Amino acid sequence: MFAPEFSYHRASSIAEAGRLLAEHPGAKVLAGGHSLIPILKLRLAAPAVVIDIGRIPEMKGIAAGNGTVTIGALTTHAELASSEIVRANARALAEAAAQIGDPAVRNRGTIGGNVAHADPASDLPQALVALGATFRLTSPEGARSVAAEDFFEGLMTTSLREDELLTSIELPAAGPGRGSAYAKLAHPASRYAVIGAAASVTVAGGKCTAASVVLGGLTSRPTRAPSVEASLVGQTPSEAVIAAAAKNAAGDLGDDLMGDIYASEEYRKAVAHVWVRRALAAAAARCAG
Amino acid sequence: MSTAMFGSGIRRREDPRLITGAASYTDDLTLPGMLHAAMLRSPHAHARIGAIDASRAKSARGVVAVYTSADTEGALQPSPCAWLLPDSDLKIAEYPCLAKDTVRYVGEIVAVVVAESRYQAYDALELIDVDYDPLPAAIDLEQAGGPDAPRLHAEIEGNQAFHWTVSGGDVDAAFANADVIVKERILQQRLIPTAMETRSAVASYTRASGELTLWNTTQNPHIVRFLCSLVTGVPEDRLRVVAPEVGGGFGSKIAVYPADFVTVFCAMKLGSPVKWTETRSENYQATTHGRNHVQDVELAATNDGRITGIRATVRAGMGAYLSTAAPGIPTILHGLMLSGVYDIPAIHEEVYGLYTNETPVEAYRGAGRPEATFMLERLVDVLADKLDMDPAEVRRKNFIPKFDDGHDVATGLTYDSGDYEQALDKLLRHADYAGLRAEQEEARQQGRYPGIGLSTYVEICGLGPSQVAGAIGFQGGLWESAIVRFHPSGKVHVFIGASPHGQGEETTFAQIVAAELGVSPEDVKVVHGDTDNTPMGWGTYGSRTTAVGGAALALTARKIREKCKVIAAHLLEAAVEDMEYEDGNFFVKGSPDNGKTIQDIALMANVSWNMPEGVESGLEASTFYDPPNFVFPYGAHLALVEVDAETGQVELKRYIALDDCGPQINPTIVAGQVHGGVVQGIGQALWEEAVYDEDGQLLSGSMLDYALPRADKLPEIEVLSTVTPSPHHPLGVKGIGEAGTIASTAAVYNAVMDALKPLNAPAVDMPFTPERVWRAIQKGKGN
Ligand SMILES: Cc1cc2nc3c(=O)[nH]c(=O)nc-3n(C[C@H](O)[C@H](O)[C@H](O)COP(=O)(O)OP(=O)(O)OC[C@H]3O[C@@H](n4cnc5c(N)ncnc54)[C@H](O)[C@@H]3O)c2cc1C
DSSP states (O other): OOOOOOOEOOOSSHHHHHHHHHSTTOOEEEEEEOOOOOOOOHOOOOSSSEOOTTGGGEEEEEEEEETTTEEEEOOOOHHHHHHHHHHHHHHHHHHHHHTTTTTHHHHHHHHHHHHHHTTTOHHHHHHHHHOOOOEEEEEETTEEEHHHHEEEEEETSSOOOTTOOOEEEEEEOOTTTEEEEEEEEOOOTTTOOOEEEEEEEEETTTTEEEEEEEEEESSSSSSEOOHHHHHHSSOOOHHHHHHHHHHHTHTTTOOBBBBSSSSOOHHHHHHHHHHHHHHHHHHHHTTTO | OOOEEEOOOOETTTHHHHHOOOOOOOOOOTTTTEEEEEEEHHHHHHHSEEEOOOOOHHHTTTTTEEHHHHHHHTTTTOOOBBBTTTTTTOOOOOOOOOOEEEETTTTTEEEEEEEEHHHHHHHHHOOOEEEEOOOOOOHHHHHHTTTTOOSTTSSGGGEEEEEEEEEEEEEHHHHTEEEEEEEEEEEEEEOOOSSOOOEEEEEEEEETEEEEEEEEEOOOHHHHHHHHHHHHOGGGEEEEEOOOOOOOTTTTTTTTOOOHHHHHHHHHSSSSSSEEEOOOOHHHHHHHEEEEEEEEEEEETTTTTTTEEEEEEEEEESSOOOOOOOTTTTTHHHHTTTTTBBSSEEEEEEEEEOOOSSOOBBBTTTTTHHHHHHHHHHHHHHHHHHHHHOHHHHHHHOOOBBBOEEOOOOOOOOOBBBOOHHHHHHHHHTTTTHHHHHHHHHHTTTOOOEEEEEEEEOOOOOOOEEEEETTTTEEEEEEEEEEEEEEETOOOOEEEEOOOSSSSSSHHHHHHHHHHOOOGGEEEEOOBBBTTSSOOOOOOTTTOOIOOOOOOOHHHHHHHHHHHHHHHHHHOOOGGGGEEEEETEEEEETOGGEEEEHHHHHHHHHHOOOOTTOOOSSEEEEEEOSSSSSSOOOOEEEEOOOOOOOOOOOEEEEEEEEEOOOOOSSSSHHHHHHHHHHHHHHHHHTTTOOOOOOTTOOOOSSSSSSSOGGGOHHHOOEEEOOOOTTTTTTTTOOOOOOHHHHHHHHHHHHHHHHOOOOOOGOOOOOOOOOOHHHHHHHHTTTT
């Protein structure tokens, strides 16, 4: 289809992007374009101005240091999936990125665009919440950090202000005995998550000392599963313990589930535990120590 | 180069241009001064149209014109239905090119904008104000014919487009005397053909000469010329239709469409070329859909598994209007095939074609035959289950025995040739069927759920004798024609009336000429798709281009051979009776080294310096071939699946296709057709479904929701064959374009139901989404 008319600006730095955003209230920034362009073509949005941030060098790249992994907001899904740093420190994120859409989407779509768009069927939000990520947001007034858990407010809404840019995402580096994983039931057409489960588990002395389990795809924002987490901590993460813990997922999901013509709320709720179990089992298997 | 070209799996010559992006489709065409059309489509499934105010749109930047139905009054006839099914009480509702006072499906055209650019045209669509008064919609096929259903067309009672019956043998007696009767209700969901290229038209009209050229994405440019002439009034001799490269059709590009006629109207009215290309969303709403049956079927049988009768009532959704060939699909191409590969003495089927407030339905790969095969193959499995027999055994018991020159079935058809048992035997041997069953037993012990599904089919294609076309109400002939023209240098042009669009006939037809005349296929160029430089032909559908057009071509090549023989005899000063031919060489018996090559003769015929008495100059021949019967390819397919009983997910683990299309001109192309066909049928079983809500909104209106098969979800397809020539075809060949689709849906369906057997799950409606399978499993558990 055909997008309505807009004017196009390209920013070459974060500062320039900030200036342009301040100058053009209501403008939309364009990163990989794999969510924004379809919306424009479907005429669900008609911004007068589009600011292309896709070539800002400061927003690219993946680095590790000081116990933190820093990922530029323009990092593509393909880069996340293949990055040694991400795979070593945040396997759930690499796995989530690897299962997004198809190669074209992974080569163009960015982590920043994915979380800013906050589509409930996305894969990266739940992985980032489970891994305890922090988002760096910048505007001409200054920068701030927001925990991933607080960033996602609801269906396609985040704490990002109109004049703010998400510049990078920080993750704690892998610690001893920690492992993570992502498991997904993909929609057969769109490949978006019908159910996406991210798990991060820490094991010490054969016992689970910490667990973080977050579901997406079936709720309007990433949803933590506290009773799954609670029934793991202190236990030996055996197959049976994991399966029993995962069964609690349905209770944690509440009643506000999403369904569509492919998979109803009821079905998603009934089977979500399978993907939680798979993510937990893979994560636990990765906890060396 | 020689006769060895028949049967050689050479690469498709079409592919380099297709896979490097060098091919030119309708939308690639740009003409000087060309304008762009965009269609305003109804957002309602059923509504009365009040006032239309286009004044804002008309004054928008770049907009040249906006037209509604009032403007086309008298200039455009309704879009025609051209399959006038006899003895069926057929009621054809008028299908106006632009909706008049009522819209009847989401996507029906209400107005057209013509602008200098596509962007401007689409922007202006939003500026047209239409008052709609929404009406209740008839969607559910089981209710659409009922007394309470909203009526689509005032004059058509019960929304019934037709009621058609096929009958053979004494069905009542068969059921009265049956040991067992099995029954099923089967839903053949609506499918969206999703050709890679969306539909497109470019129309250019020269006022001074009254000549119109229409470039169009179509499977049958000559039919488009004929029908476009009727609708627009442009005489056929002034009308040129060109099908440039066409990116798939699968039946959806057989029909003629209102949008194309509206584009022609705009070009004629404005005197400028006009292009219209649909978006994918428009394609999903306005290009024809396929299937859409509710089938109530029952089978009568003896206790030892012999089928004695089949009885069915089918409600077939036609959509809001009858598309060009629509009435023949769920009837002629469906009901007449209800004997399948089996010897069934008594058959009775009633088909009710119903109007609903949905996109019109047309042929879709297999067209009627997949729906027939599915009914039979499903019921045979249900019967096997009921009698506790192996499904392969029940099939064997009922197969029509081997025949090589005609077999009559109860529906009135005469199949050409077949050896169904051989096909099944070879398939089962290749699959190690007994081994698979043993592995299945073992897996079930371990709580895993593999399933094995069979589908043995025969189909009717190579449509067909023209006399039959007339008898069944098809408003056209069903012959094909070919011209073979030798140039002085010995190179060859082949002109055909059929219009291949991805099937590879540019390659296989060159192989036919090479095999018949001993030239290199490289020296043969196949021309198709332009009504101004090809002979008349009825198009590419119903797996008929090689079966009918290929026969026309082979016979034409043989005429050339006969003429060459006469010329060669003259040049060699010999008697024609003493001439022999081998691989492009004409020689006097016993002296092959002193012969004349076909290239020598082509040169002589073209310069014509020394021709035999009474022989015309040039080397060219043509044939109009009207087949004496249809052809009936057949085969046996096996699918192996595994169901995850916890989630309901189905994994297709193995797929084996054995197809018999007679002698294969090019086995690589046959395998390619089988792959594509099989995958489209698997799509129906596992993923695809056009979903409408009760208001008639298409919920699966884009590729975000409509799930097509993807390579990573499919196993390598194992392709086998047997070779049973058609007795009446000059080359013995049958069709292969649709075979895979006709067989595979039932094979996969049966496999999944076989997997679910120990779980006690009831039948599941297609497609097998995880949720549907999961729900069936819950029901099996008594939940
Ligand atoms: C066919 C298809 C399949 C897909 N499948 C999946 C899937 O399986 N899983 C999945 O998770 N996603 C999927 N996606 C979405 C894909 O991951 C997108 O790339 C992603 O959601 C958006 O990233 P982008 O860089 O393309 O952002 P854009 O489309 O450029 O932008 C998206 C939104 O975010 C805003 N934005 C972008 N970057 C920033 C920034 N740095 N700061 C502030 N705002 C910003 C934009 O203004 C816009 O509102 C799919 C997309 C397609 C087209």
